[in-house]
Amino acid sequence: MKKVHVILKKEDISEKKLSEGGKVSVVLDVLLATTTITSALANGAAEVIPVLDVTEGMNVAAGMEPETFVLAGEIHGKPIDGFVYPIPSRLREMINGKKLILSTTNGTVALRKSACASKVYISSLLNNRAVAESIKGEAETVIAICSGNSGEFSLEDFYGAGHFIDCLTDYDQLEMTDSAKAALHFYRGASGSAFDILSSSRVGRLFARHGLAEDLEFASQTDVAAIVPILKNGRAVIHQTALKGE
Template identity: 55%
Template sequence: MTKIHLLMKKEEIKEEKMAAGNKIAVVLDVLLATTTIVSALKDGAKEVIPVLHSCEALGVTKKFSKGEYVLAGELEARPIDGFVYPSPTLISEKIKGKTLILSTTNGTVALRKSAQAERVYIGSLLNNPAVASSLQHCMDDHTILIICSGNSGETSLEDFYGAGHLIDCLQKQREYKLTDAAKTALYFYRSQDDSYEVLLDSYVGRLLEKHNQHPDLKVAASKGITSIVPILTEGRVTVEPTLSRKID
């Protein structure tokens, strides 16, 4: 039986262990990196390139012509000079047909640290049902690692909730063997009725509310609104058409 293991923050990722065995990673940064990635691809982005920091992001831009990309990023939730803030609603207006170069404190770092897994999925409340649909074909000798990016070394409420949502979606498809951490996330998710209120009550959610970013919170709290399944391959996130699943 396929096992589901949960990591609570990016600092728990061991890159050498990620490369060993048959590991499938699903990275979550609900507020906001993976939500922004999924949203951008849904809105027509060509691809997303997650980077470790702003210096790397600026280096990546040199490979593109002006007008071919959107450079977005934050550091410790603060805007970076010359970067678009990585807001799903803000990026949606300018991303169609372009590459999103994205630098964030937690989510893009978690993605890069997970890159040695056999396959790396990008999850969010927006597309967790679609990701779960793709994962149902996972062989029993594989381990699914659900990775909460967390918040600068701390557990984040919104990622824990998002992990529970994904596990709930997976459990509706087939039976899995859950670790205690995975069970805890599942029970927490099932005890909550309002995804928006959970996100709003988180540390990052309160920061977004303080800066009047309610539209981004509403986007991030939207469950199952897209069937795209983004995958990280050789440093680039694209939608794998053969893995996309229709959500009824």
């Protein structure tokens, strides 16, 4: 029986505990890093390099030929000079065949902190089902990690964790911690669509105020991406693509 736990924000990650016992981590930053990574890889990005901060991103970019990468990022939701704002709608047409260097306040930091797990999956509402299908029978312990919002609880990530666990129940019998049960019950009991839930969150309201409704709607889609990204040697790459009909 597979054990499932949910971590509510990146600040709660214990790298020591995560590295023990062959645990698999599934990192979610629904608004927006893991959604952006999934979208970028689906649109032909060679790989995505999650960095801890702006300085690291610029250092990574300095070692590459300008035509081979796109540098994207935000700090507490605000644009960064010299960086593309990291939303799918702005990256979609420029990323094919290139490496995406990505710096975000929460999601890329959560990914880096989770790198000590035996395997790190990158998930979102777009591809939770594909990730769950890939994990079936693979690991005894799965840790769904909500990136959170600058040290605070994130409604959209908790909803996304619940959706992921709901998908996982199709493939495995689960032994859930209280946090995993809470996320699953919240997802199953939530009234309204995924778009309604995301729109009501703090970050979702910011998206609406700043004219990013297109990306909010995009991030609210469920089970539309068949790709399964993993973090491998510090890079997000496609682990596999689920077959149609699975």
